[in-house]
Amino acid sequence: MRFSLNQWTTRTWRLPDLAIGCAAEGVTGVGLWREPVADHGLARTGKLMRDHGLAVTSLCRGGFFQERDALADNRRAIEEAAALGAPVLCLVAGGLPDGSRDLDGARSRVAELIAELAPYAGEHGVRLAIEPLHPMYCSDRCVVSTLRQALDIAAPHPPSQVGVVVDTYHLWWDPDVWEGIARAGVTGRLALFQVADWVTPLPEGVLTGRGMLGDGRIDLRRFRAAVDAAGYTGPIEVEIFNEELWAMPGPSALELTLSRFAQHVL
Structure with a gap:
């Protein structure tokens, strides 16, 4: 099964219940987030995943490189990913520092800190995965907006x-x-593939405006075919930030997500 449930898709589902629910549906992969992992306990979470036959496909998130303790925090994130057996640490670059308009400088800092972190990640068997975010997030969340920018930052380092x-x-x-x-396929850089849909008009809360698969404007299957053609054979994480989905019972949300995944992604 290539389907992997990113934890934020069922954000209100407690980790033990998520593990039980995924195992019951034959789901074998989950993408975890650092905050709920910390709440449950790193070692306890790792054991919980193993006990239910679940592979941790990624850990979210590192990055936010404009923050003062960014280097130390990202090293901790790498260590946490390694402890969970997660092969990928997702990096959201962070936005502009308060009061700054220096977009080029912010992107340069992202590249500089990734250069410092890459060997440390390699020592721990963790792959840093730079995630470009939609340009509407550029000022406050992610100064890396395109796949080309992400690939250019990654290029000096081993895939x-x-x-x-x-x-x-x-x-x-x-x-x-x-x-x-x-x-990305030719250079061996495809670390993770995530899916969600784009609905129009966007809900008021932009951060929670991702659509259920098939409800929006994205040709999801074309993306899946493109990453397949590029040689990606890894998990496909469904990562949907949506208030209506979060209000559903976990098992119902997972059942709907699995059904839409089969209809619109595979």
Whole structure:
């Protein structure tokens, strides 16, 4: 099964219940987030996943490189990913520092800190995965907006240490995305593939405006075919931030997600 449930898709589902529910549906992979893992306990979470036959497909998230303790926090994130057996640590670059308009400088800092972190990640068997976010998040969350930018930052480092995330919600608008996916495949940089849909009009809360698979405007199957053609054979994480989905009981949300995944992604 290539389907992997990113934990934020069923955000209100407690970790023990999520593990039980995924195992009951034959789901074998989950993408975890650092905050709920910390609440449950790192070692306890790892044991919980193993006891239910679940592979941790990624850990979210590292990055936010403009923050003062960014280097130390990202090293901790790498260590946490290694402890969970997660092969990928997703990196969201962070936005502009308060009061700054220096976008080029912010991107340069992202590249500089990734260069410092890459060997450390390699020592721990963890791959840093740079995730470009939609340009509407550029000022406050992620100064890396395109797949080309992410690949350029990753390029100086071994592919085993630094790759990229292809997330349909963030990249569907980019006319160069297909060329970027092919480039990522040729250079061995495709670390993770995530799916969600884009609904119109966007809900008021932009951060929680991702659509259920099939409800929006993204040709999800075209993305899946493109990453497959680029040689990606890894998990496909469903990562949907949506208030209505979060209000559903966990088992119902998972059942709906699995059904839409089969209809619109595979």
